[in-house]
Amino acid sequence: MALTIQKVFDANVYINNVSKHGQASEITCPQVNYMMNDYTALGMIGTLPLFNGIEAMEATFKWTYLDNDAQMDMSDPFQAVEIMVRSSKAIYENGGLVEEQPIVIFMRGTGKQHQGGTFASKTDVETESVLAVNYYKLEIDGEEIIEIDVISNIFKINGEDMLAERRANLGI
Numbered sequence: 472m473a474l475t476i477q478k479v480f481d482a483n484v485y486i487n488n489v490s491k492h493g494q495a496s497e498i499t500c501p502q503v504n505y506m507m508n509d510y511t512a513l514g515m516i517g518t519l520p521l522f523n524g525i526e527a528m529e530a531t532f533k534w535t536y537l538d539n540d541a542q543m544d545m546s547d548p549f550q551a552v553e554i555m556v557r558s559s560k561a562i563y564e565n566g567g568l569v570e571e572q573p574i575v576i577f578m579r580g581t582g583k584q585h586q587g588g589t590f591a592s593k594t595d596v597e598t599e600s601v602l603a604v605n606y607y608k609l610e611i612d613g614e615e616i617i618e619i620d621v622i623s624n625i626f627k628i629n630g631e632d633m634l635a636e637r638r639a640n641l642g643i
Contacts, residue, residue, distance in 0.1 A: 473564040479574065482558040484532070486541045496535050496597060498556055500576055501528035501604045503619065525619060525626065528604040530554070530578055536588070536596055545600035546585040554578040554602065560611065572612035579606035 484495045507520035532545065544552045558574040584601035608618040618627040624643065626633045 476563040478561045478563070479558055480561070482556050482574075485553075485555040485557070486544050487553050488555070489541075491537065491541055494534055494537050494541070495532055497531075497533040499531040500556070500609075501530050501578070501607050503528065503607070503617065525621065528580075528607060528619070528621075529583060530580070530602045530604050532600045532602070534598045534600065537598060537600075542585070542598075542600075544582075545602065546582045548582045548603075551579050551581055551605070552602070554580070573610075575610045577606065577608040577610075578602065578604050580604040 482495075482498065484491050484498060504526040505522055506524040506526055508523040509518045510521050511518045537545070544550075554577070556574075556576040556578075558576075560572045560574055561568055562570045562572065580602040582600065583603040584599070586599040588596045588598040590596055605621045606619065609616040615627065615630045618625065620626075624634055624638055
């Protein structure tokens with residue numbers, strides 16, 4: 472059996488479908504934390520945590536220096552911005568590259584934090600934007616890993632709609 476190594480090295484970010492190639496130095500995607508309610512009752516030996524939603528999500532972007540339009544888009548707390556991050560996952564077996572698969576991350580959200588940057592002598596200026604995320608989707612090689620749309624009450628894992636029955640029961 473061959474050793475399989477999977478590596479992801481680089482990415483490009485798009486803001487409202489416009490490439491910002493070379494302007495981002497680091498992106499921290501949303502961390503999905505599940506809210507759990509503890510259930511306990513007479514006769515139970517312990518407590519059972521049950522899924523009850525998803526905590527607020529955010530993404531952080533570090534920029535080498537972002538153009539003016541993008542800074543305005545990322546700073547606006549009232550207007551949602553569409554973000555797409557594209558990357559490539561290289562798969563190696565027996566020391567050689569056998570395949571590259573696309574990684575695509577979709578996010579939608581509003582500006583939560585804007586930083587003007589730190590200026591220092593003979594040092595590149597980096598700024599940081601924080602986005603309050605209300606939509607998040609991760610696809611790898613065309614396969615939907617996770618999708619969360621807070622406003623539409625959608626939560627999918629591996630393409631399976633985990634809340635379809637709940638939405639139907641609620642009449643939404």
